[in-house]
Amino acid sequence: MSNSENNKFSLISFFMLWFGASISIAEILTGGLLAPIGFKNGLIAILAGHLIGTIILMLGGIIGAEEKLPSIMSTRISFGLYGSYLFSILNVLQLIGWTAVMIISGARSVNQITKILWSFDNMTVWSLVIGGLICLWIVIGSKGWKKLNFIAVSLLFVLTIVLSTTIFKNNELFTKIPAGDMTFGTAMELSVIMPLSWLPLIADYTRHAKKKKDGIIGSFAGYFIGSYWMYAIGLGAAIVAENPDPGAMMLAANLGIVALGIVVLSTVTTTFLDAYSAGVTFLNILPKLDERKIATIMGIIGTLIAIVFPIEQYENFLYAIGSVFAPLFSxxxxxxxxxxxxxxxxxxLLVNWGATIVWIIGIILYYQFIKFDFIMGATVPVMVITSIIYCLSWRVMLGWKYYKKSQDCCQK
Structure with a gap:
């Protein structure tokens, strides 16, 4: 994506971008994980978690809009060049992981549809088809992408209406006793962690905003509305039908072959962002490479991982992301x-050892709070405590910065 004025994004472009990103199988499946606490409590946890998570997400977006820096490159402000290299590697790994997770979940839903409709059962073929479309989406570039995204998101909006009608018309939603055991704190964490999983990506897009407020308002509204809606659909489906898979829901709604296109489309519009941002992040280490080519390669790698190594530990994958990036962005x-x-x-500035030490403390705290099962989850208290520790210690650690010049360990 170029920084030219023609490639700048408007408020509606940001809304379409993030609404399309949030309408995904991953969001629906994660909402389904909250079923054990019931529909009413689940909606409260989703609302509270998404408000907190999306507000924090937008703070990262503000940095991108003001400094015109991609997300991971902006970490140089606190951690220095080498610190950003470490985070670049971690972010590329998590984005490739997300690409693989999204392709797998999309391929499974499509495969379920084709198995019922035509007795065609081949996960590898559908993983290749979805992965190929994602790479094509990247190659088209931002100009063609904005037009396609507008069409795609309009169609996906129809999907949300159909799925909502299928699920929310069921009278058992408020009366059925859900199976399983989950605390409100765990539900909060799973609600906060999804918007925060986009924190290492948000500035990659808000840096292209025509106006700062366009990037922030459009991104907030698009993601919050779409993600809350998807979580609620997954929650309702898991309670009523005990199956939050969108493919099964759309077949139940008699969508037939249309369901196939909808699942593929929703997967591509979301996973495109993961693959593209993996390429942008990689450029922090090797800035002379071509952004679009690297992003395409990342899409190919994610597709191959999806075929060879099916990812099953989805919930643990979300926790791993939270443990690394919550204290980092705090x-x-x-x-x-x-x-x-x-x-x-x-x-x-090469390394800020003080900030790095506080970050490691934050990672340790995260896993402790997961064990505590605090009512606010783990991400929010860990980010607050990490922030307090950093505020109290940054002056003491001014001399812990390592610079290129001869005054390496001195304050600049």
Missing amino acids: ILLTDYFIIKKNRKLQEN
């Missing part, structure tokens, strides 16, 4: 919005 947001001493890149 430090960056604290530096940028609270301390405000380092709001620009320091080109000669």
Whole structure:
């Protein structure tokens, strides 16, 4: 994507982008995980978690809109060049993982549809088809992408209406006793963690905003509305039908072959962002490479992983993302919005050891809070505590920065 004025995004472009991204099988399946706490409590957890998570997500988007920096490159503000390299590697790995997860979940839903309609059962073929369409979406580029995305999101909006009608007309939604056991804190964590999983990507797109408020308002509204809706659909499906798979729901609604196209489309519009941002992140390490070509390669790698290594531990994958990126962005947001001493890149800063140590403490805290099963989940308290630790210690750790020049261990 170019920074030229023609490729700048408007408010409606951001809304379409993030609404399309949120209408995904992953969001529906994650909403289905909340079924054990019931429909009413589930909706409360989804609302509270998404408000908190999406607000934090937008703070990352503000940095991108103001500094015109991709998400991972912006971590140089707090962690230095080498720190951003480490986070680039971690982010590429999680984005390739997301690409694979989305392709697998999409292929499974499509395969379920074709198995019933035509007795065609081949996960590998559908993984290749979905992966190929994602790579094609990347190759088309931002100009063609915006037109296609508008059409795709309009069709996906119809999908949400159909799925909502199928699920919410069932009178058992509020009366049926759900199976399983889950605390409200775990439900909150699973609601917060999905919008925060986009935190390492958000600035990749808001940096292209025509106006800062367009990027923030459009992104917030598009993602919050779409994701909340998808979670609610998954929650309802898991309670009533005990199966949150969108393919099964659409077959139940007698959509037939139309269901096939809808599942593929929803998977492509979401997974495109993962593959594209994996390419953008990789450029933080090797900036001379072509953005679109690298993103296409990332899409191919994700497709191959989806074929060879089916990912089953989805919930643990979400927790792993939260443990790494919640404390990381807590430090960056604290530096940028609270301390405000380092709001620009320091080109000669290689490593900020103090920030790195606080980040590691945050990772340890995250897994402790997962065990505590706190009512607010793990992400929110860990980000708050990490921020407090950093606020109290950053002055003491000024001399822990390593620079290119001879004054390596001194304050700049």
